Amino acid sequence: MFRGSIVALVTPMTADGVLDYSALERLLSFHISEGTQGVVIAGTTGESPTLSGKELEGLVGRAVEICAGRIPVIGGSGTNSTARTVKLTRRVARAGADAALVVTPYYNKPTQRGLLAHYTAVADGAGLPVIMYNVPGRTGCDLQPETAAALAAHPAIVGLKEATPGTQRLARLRELCPEEFCLLSGDDATGCEFMLAGGWGVISVTANVAPRLMRAVCDAALQGQIEGAREIDGRLSGLHAAMFLEPNPIPVKWAVARLGLIGEGIRLPLTKLEDRFQSAVASAMQAAGLETGVRDKT
Numbered sequence: 422m423f424r425g426s427i428v429a430l431v432t433p434m435t436a437d438g439v440l441d442y443s444a445l446e447r448l449l450s451f452h453i454s455e456g457t458q459g460v461v462i463a464g465t466t467g468e469s470p471t472l473s474g475k476e477l478e479g480l481v482g483r484a485v486e487i488c489a490g491r492i493p494v495i496g497g498s499g500t501n502s503t504a505r506t507v508k509l510t511r512r513v514a515r516a517g518a519d520a521a522l523v524v525t526p527y528y529n530k531p532t533q534r535g536l537l538a539h540y541t542a543v544a545d546g547a548g549l550p551v552i553m554y555n556v557p558g559r560t561g562c563d564l565q566p567e568t569a570a571a572l573a574a575h576p577a578i579v580g581l582k583e584a585t586p587g588t589q590r591l592a593r594l595r596e597l598c599p600e601e602f603c604l605l606s607g608d609d610a611t612g613c614e615f616m617l618a619g620g621w622g623v624i625s626v627t628a629n630v631a632p633r634l635m636r637a638v639c640d641a642a643l644q645g646q647i648e649g650a651r652e653i654d655g656r657l658s659g660l661h662a663a664m665f666l667e668p669n670p671i672p673v674k675w676a677v678a679r680l681g682l683i684g685e686g687i688r689l690p691l692t693k694l695e696d697r698f699q700s701a702v703a704s705a706m707q708a709a710g711l712e713t714g715v716r717d718k719t
Contacts, residue, residue, distance in 0.1 A: 422493055422519065423552065423580055423603050424621045426639040427459035428452055428628040429466035431674050432480065434686030440476060442483055444683045449487045451682060456636035457492060457628060460484060461522055464497040465559065466626050466670045471688040474512055481516035499524035499554060503539045507546045514548035522552050522582065522624075527560035533568045544577040551577050556584035556607055566590060570597035580621075582607040588618040595619050609661040613654035616642035626664045627657060630676045631709050656709055663705035666698045676702055680711070 430452075433444030452460060462484045463469045463477050472480070481496040488494050496513030498521045500506045510521045523543055525531075531539060544551045553572065557563035564581075572578050580603030583590055588611070594604055605622050606615035612623035616639060628635040634657055641650035664672050671687065675694035678685045679702075685693060694702065 423459055423495070423605065425458035425643065426456070426628050426632065426635040427461060427495070427605065427622055427624045428457050428632060428635075429461045429464045429624050429626055431629055431670050431677055431683065432463065432467040432472070433683040434688065435684060436686050438686055438688045440480065441684065441686065445480070445483060446487050448677075448682055449484060452628075452632050453488065453491055455632035457632045458622070458636065458639070459493045459495060460488065461495045461497060461624055462518075464495075464522055464554075464624070465524070465556070466629070466673060467497060468670060468688055468691065469497045469499075471691075474509055477509060478512040478516045481513055481518050485517040493519035495520045495522050495552065497522045497524070499526075501526040501529050503542050506539070506543050510543055510547045510549075510551070518549060520550040520552050520579065521547060522554050524554040524556065525560050525562040525564050527562060530562055533565055536562070536564055536568055537571060540572050540578065541575060544572075544575045547577050549577075550579040552580040552582055552603065552605070553578065554582040554584070554607065556582075558584070566593040566597055569594060573598045573602045579603055580605060582624050583615075584608050586611045588614050588620075591615055591618050591620055609664065610658070613638055613642050613650050617645075617647060617650060626669055626673050627660050629673050630664075630680065630706065631657060631660060631711060634709065659705040660709045660711075663702045666701060667694060672698065672702050675699065676706060679703065679706065 433441040462481050484494045496518040498509035498513045513521045555564040582605045584607030586608050604620050606612040609627045638653045671694050
């Protein structure tokens with residue numbers, strides 16, 4: 422179910438930070454028409470730390486209605502509190518999501534034993550499939566492959582978004598985890614190589630801006646078309662880098678607004694992309710064949 426190009430969707434907001442449901446419908450319709458194969462609502466790229474539980478449930482519920490079973494909807498419900506994560510995961514389940522994406526607890530730095538207990542508690546009370554999310558560069562917490570493999574035995578834990586760059590971690594995960602355990606890249610820059618090495622897909626920031634090209638990369642990589650996958654991914658390399666000129670999702674929200682799909686609203690403590698980076702992001706979009714208000718073409 423969770424395979425290929427899955428977009429880590431930006432959360433559209435008005436200039437004063439109010440959720441923009443009209444833009445959400447426009448975004449999701451765009452992604453479905455462009456071939457995106459799944460959507461994460463309220464992940465890091467969706468500014469999850471700034472969303473209330475009610476907003477999370479509302480966004481996921483509306484996305485489920487709009488997608489209407491055409492692509493899976495994954496709701497981001499991870500926090501650094503196990504009790505709060507359990508509550509938010511239940512909200513995501515109640516809203517009708519196909520799965521919950523649960524990031525490792527950030528800032529408080531749990532041990533591997535703590536991670537085992539955390540994810541077990543979440544999965545026990547989830548009411549839907551759980552995909553773990555490891556992004557130590559942002560959280561200060563690293564879910565080790567051995568711990569992930571132990572958690573893969575839980576019937577509700579179905580996959581892992583691994584956002585450490587490269588494929589070395591993937592090799593160990595494939596060795597330890599069941600064959601049916603879903604392994605997704607969380608790093609656009611190395612996502613192509615991740616899939617060529619046996620990963621199932623990528624939860625992508627870049628897909629917000631170039632969904633058709635990201636789908637093409639994933640299709641080629643998952644079919645073992647090495648040269649084709651790398652050629653398309655090479656066209657996106659500048660865009661992958663540009664999406665992180667400032668902390669995610671600052672550049673990607675600016676880029677999606679430039680495409681005319683959303684406004685420029687973003688919630689503090691994040692701010693609009695600085696002027697000095699805008700030309701670099703615009704140039705990366707142009708290099709990938711994107712223009713303001715124009716969808717990408719393979």
